[in-house]
Amino acid sequence: MSDGATGAGAATEGAEAWTATVLTLFPEVFPGPLGISLAGKGLERGLWRLEALDIRDFARDKHRSVDDTPLGGGAGMVMRPDVVDRALESVAGRPGPVVYLSPRGRVLTQDVVRELAAEPGLTLLCGRYEGVDERVLEARGVQELSVGDFVLSGGEVAAMLALDAIVRLLPGVMGNEASETDESFERGLLEYPQYTRPADWQGRPVPEVLLSGHHERIRQWRREQAERITEARRPDLWARYVAEKTPKQNDQATKDDE
Numbered sequence: 001m002s003d004g005a006t007g008a009g010a011a012t013e014g015a016e017a018w019t020a021t022v023l024t025l026f027p028e029v030f031p032g033p034l035g036i037s038l039a040g041k042g043l044e045r046g047l048w049r050l051e052a053l054d055i056r057d058f059a060r061d062k063h064r065s066v067d068d069t070p071l072g073g074g075a076g077m078v079m080r081p082d083v084v085d086r087a088l089e090s091v092a093g094r095p096g097p098v099v100y101l102s103p104r105g106r107v108l109t110q111d112v113v114r115e116l117a118a119e120p121g122l123t124l125l126c127g128r129y130e131g132v133d134e135r136v137l138e139a140r141g142v143q144e145l146s147v148g149d150f151v152l153s154g155g156e157v158a159a160m161l162a163l164d165a166i167v168r169l170l171p172g173v174m175g176n177e178a179s180e181t182d183e184s185f186e187r188g189l190l191e192y193p194q195y196t197r198p199a200d201w202q203g204r205p206v207p208e209v210l211l212s213g214h215h216e217r218i219r220q221w222r223r224e225q226a227e228r229i230t231e232a233r234r235p236d237l238w239a240r241y242v243a244e245k246t247p248k249q250n251d252q253a254t255k256d257d258e
């Protein structure tokens with residue numbers, strides 16, 4: 001898709017579809033991976049909408065320039081406040097908050113993904129070069145959202161990443177695919193190991209319990225595995241999980257210490 005909307009098909013009756021508006025210098029890269037599989041089918045079925053707008057369309061000079069050198073010196077270029085402001089003004093009033101994808105932002109986690117999926121939509125401003133002039137972010141009260149502690153060359157991949165995670169939580173998008181309630185982060189744990197046929201592959205049998213047909217034992221085994229993996233790989237998640245699992249015991253321990 002170049003700039004323009006997708007997903008305007010059979011919108012969910014009686015409700016406006018969740019709407020993503022992307023402001024970017026490269027609208028042609030959307031929907032990209034969001035146009036395939038679950039997200040793509042959801043887009044086709046009108047379960048969500050995506051519109052990518054070209055920030056350059058809001059430039060006014062004959063060269064359609066969107067950037068300028070940093071005041072105070074330094075490397076690279078900065079996206080101009082007047083151009084970004086006009087782009088933001090053109091989408092003011094669209095559903096949901098406006099976020100600027102930025103390594104300085106609030107870090108995207110599954111909790112943040114759930115929060116954004118509960119909004120009616122989202123406007124995503126993608127930076128390039130050294131980023132966007134600070135004043136337009138302040139003037140427009142734009143929140144910043146980071147996809148991790150690393151620097152990408154532009155906000156487009158970050159916007160796709162956030163949208164992919166959000167869209168799969170929208171009603172109807174997952175269909176009968178794996179329930180999100182069992183997945184990593186949904187219960188504060190990483191996921192248990194998954195297996196499929198054959199039951200023995202290259203002399204590696206799957207754990208016996210999975211062939212037992214005993215649902216309660218399987219549930220218990222999966223929970224133990226999820227706990228084991230989380231404790232080993234993510235001490236940060238594990239500490240939070242343990243604290244939330246045993247709040248009463250922890251309260252008592254604190255009282256005993258006093």
Ligand SMILES: C[S@@+](CC[C@H](N)C(=O)[O-])C[C@H]1O[C@@H](n2cnc3c(N)ncnc32)[C@H](O)[C@@H]1O
Binds near residue numbers: 100132149153156
């Ligand atoms: C080269 S980066 C600019 C980095 C900026 N000079 C800094 O040091 O914070 C260009 C654009 O990529 C996007 N970007 C880079 N890393 C990101 C991240 N971790 N999360 C979200 N967006 C990111 C932002 O939109 C940013 O404006």
